[in-house]
Amino acid sequence: MDLKHLSVLYRGPLESCTYACPYCPFAKHHETPAEHRADGEALERFLRWVEAQPFTVSVLFTPWGEALAHARYQQAIVRLGRLPNVRQVAIQTNLSGRLDWTRDANLDKTGLWCTYHPGETSAERFLKRCTELDARGVRYSVGTVGLKRHLPEIEAMRAALPAHVYLWVNAYRPEERRATPEDVARLVAVDPLFEVNRRYRVRGQPCTAGEDAVSVEGDGTVRRCHFIERPLGNLYEQDVRTLLRPRPCSRAACDCHIGYAHVPALGLPDVFRDGLLARIPDPAAWTDPAALHALLERARAHP
Ligand code: SF4
Ligand code: SF4
Known part of the structure; x- marks a missing residue:
């Protein structure tokens, strides 16, 4: 396959976190020295793989x-951005x-997908970090989970963030059916693309995951995306290009930006362009009501 560009979603063995979100299995697990070593080795192997590729x-x-929060990932981003x-x-x-x-x-190549967890940090502290990102010229998006009990904090965060920063809201699936039209209207007022973040019926539909995007684990296991278990192969055992081809989706539904971003019928790249992976809309598209309207229409029309 004549591949010009490949998006890689990398997930190493790291399973530790600085926060303690009650809905998360990785909450407040501090990595052991053995975990630190294993994750660092896997990351280094992946970086060397990227460095050796003839395509973008x-x-x-x-x-x-x-x-x-770990220096090895900070340095990985610096290193990749220079390639x-x-x-x-x-x-x-x-x-x-x-x-x-x-x-x-x-910074031309770097984007941060930042998530605000109102139960784990104060709005003031989180906003200070955002101010620091702006002062440093770093592009970023801010996201949160649309829990009904967090609505006032989410609205306050929108009001406090600079207008150029996209605040996306992920629907909280267990509450989704109980959301009132008023709740949805409040979430749409915060995130004009809130309705794009929904569950799409995708079985049999074209998706370029597995063709121009793959998911890779620390041991090199390649999958077309994070949501389809069956591996395509291994990054370190074969030329990844031999694993790539167009395939219809085999899953019933896809409900996450990192997945449906690759569904051509939705056309997310029209709005996100180079910010697609970090979920940062392109500034020109973001201020173009026609582009946003067209994306919303495509999302509404999709099964
Ligand atoms: S920030 Fe919260 S949701 Fe994210 S990994 Fe840490 S504990 Fe889990
Ligand atoms: S539609 Fe979603 S689940 Fe299906 S292949 Fe694409 S990313 Fe994976």
């Missing part, structure tokens, strides 16, 4: 836990770690 790569780190064959590098983070490493990062 974009990387999104999607850890089971908080990775950006000529890396287009974008992004990471999901709770923003609890230091940010001084961004001084050395290639």
